[in-house]
Amino acid sequence: MSATTTARPAQKPASMPVTRVGARLHRGVGRWFVLALAAIFALLMLAPFVIMAMNAFKSAADYSQNGPLSLPTEIYTTGLVNFWTRTNFPVKLFNSILISGLVAVFGTLLSLVTAYAIGIGRIKGRVWIVAVFLIANMLPQEAIIYPLFTMANAVGLSNSQWSVIIIFTVIQSAFGIYLLSSVMGTFPVELLEAAALDGAGRFRILWSVVYPILRPTLGVLMVFFFIWTWNEFFIPLVMLTSNDTQTVPIALASLQGDRMMDAPTTNAGALVSLLPALVFFLIFQRTLTRGVTAGSVK
C-alpha cells in the first residue's frame, strides 16, 4: 500500500459527438429514468438536512401545533438564541477552531519532518516504522484514553484544550507520516542531489526544495486534519469536562435529553453546529476530493 498524490489523468471529455457511441449516448428516455432515480436518492440523503432547517426557525408553539413537517408559519429565532446562550456558543466555536486549527498546523509540521527522515532520509527499518505509525492510526482511542487522562491530570493539563491539541497532533500525524513518507519516497533524486551540490544542508533542502514541491499535498493534509479534529467526539468528551473548554459537537450532544431542549432548539443547535463544517467543505471541496483519492490510489 503506497500512496501518491500524482494527479489522476485528466478526465476524458464527457461527450464524443464524432463517434457513433457518443451519438447513441445522447438519445433515449432511459437516461432520464436513471437520472431521476439518482436524484431521488440524493433527495433522500438531503432529507434530514431539509427537515432540520425547516424546524430550526419555528416557535415551540408552532412546532407542537403543526408538527415537524410543516414550513414555519413565521421565522422565529428563539430556538437559535436559546441554543446560542445556553451553550455559550461563541466559546465553543472558539475552542473548536483553536483546537482544529492548531492540530492542522502542528500535525502537518510533525508529519513533514518525520516523513522527511523516512521518505527521503531512507532511515533503516523504515518499513517497520511506517507500519507502527499505521497501527497507531488504527488503535481504538479507548485503549489509550485512561492513561492519557491520568497523565493530563499529572502535568496540570486536565480539562485543558492543550491536552486535546497535543493528543490529536500525534494521532492525525500518524496518517500524515504514512502518506507523506510514500510521497517523498518517489521524490526526484536529481533535485535533492542538485541542491546538495549547491551546498544546501539537509534542513535547507527540506525547507527550500521538498516543502515547496509538497505544498499542495500539505494543504490537503491540513484540510483533512482540520475536519477530522473538528468532528472528533470521544477524546474531547472525556478530556474536556467544563463548559468553557468544550467543543461544538460535545456542547450539542451534552444538551441532549435536557428538558429545556425543545425540538426547535435542538434543530437550531444542530444547524449552527454543522455550518462551520459545511462552509469549510464548500470552500475546499475540490481539494478534498483530490485528497480522498490521494490516500487511496496506489
Added chain:
Amino acid sequence: MASTQLSATRRRRATWVPYLPYLIPGVIAFVLVIGYPLVMNIYYSLFKWKGGLAPMRWYGLGNYADLMADEAFWTSFRNSISMVVAMVIVPALVGLMLAAVLFDYLGRRFGPKVASVLRATYYLPQILPVAVAGVVWNWILNAQDGAVNVILTNLGVADPPDWLGNPQLAMPSVMLVLIWVQIGYPVVIFMAALQRVDPELYEAAELDGAGWWARLRAITLPQIKPETFVVALTCTVAALKVFAPVYVLTRGGPEGTTLVPSYYSFLNFFDKSKVGYGAAIATVLTIVIIVVAGVILRFQGRAERREQEGR
C-alpha cells in the same frame, strides 16, 4: 568542495544516519501519546481499580477471564458485525453501484457537472460531525414527535414504532443512520478509481458486444481492486471503533441491544468506575482490530502478487 565531501561521506558511512534527528520529535511524541498509554492500559487491565487515587488490587488475567463469561461483552462484539454490515458491506456495494452509474452512465449522458453535483450530495453527511448527525437522527426517529412517526401517523398508522427504544428495531435504526453517514465515502473513492481505468478497455469490450454487467465484472472490478481494499480496510477499522453514533443515538440501549465494544469500555471506565475491566475490553478490541486489519492487508498483498504473476 561540497560535492567531494558528500560523495566521501556516502562511501564512508550509511547515508541515512544524519537524518535521524528529523525522526526524533515524531518518535518522542508517539512514545508519549500512544506507546506509553497503550502499555499502561494493558497494565491497568491486570488490576481491579476504581480509578483516581483508589488502591489498585492485582487481579492478573482475572478481568479477561471475567470478560469471557460476560454476556454483555459478547453482545457488544456480535453487534460489531452489524456495524461492519452497516459501515462496510452495504456502503461499499451501494457505493460501487452509485459510482458506476454516476461516472459511467450519467456522467457520459448528462456531463460531468451533473455527476459531481450528485457526488457532493451523497458525500455531504460525511463532513458533518457524526455527533451532530446523531442528534438530528435521534430527533427524527423520536417515538413521540419525530419526523418519521409524524409521517406515519399522517398516513394513518395508528401506533408507529419506537425506532430507537424498541429492542427489535433499535439496531436496524442505528444501522440505517450509519449507512446514511457512510455511503458518500465509497462513492467518492470509487468514482476516482473509475477515472483511473483506461476507457479503451471499455470501448473494446463494448465493440465485442459485452453488456454493462459483463463490463463491470470483467473490467471494472479487477481494475479498482486497490481502492476496494482501501475502502474495506478503513471502513472496517472505523466500524470496529464506532462510538459517537451509539453514544448520541441509544447509549447502547435498549437492553444492551446496540452496545458496542468501545461504548462498553467507556461505560466501565467512566460510569461504573471499573477501570481495570474497561482497560481489558479496550485491549481486546485493540487486538481484534489489529488482527482484522492484518487479515485484510494480507489478502491485499496476495491479490497484488497474483496480479503480478498473472502478467
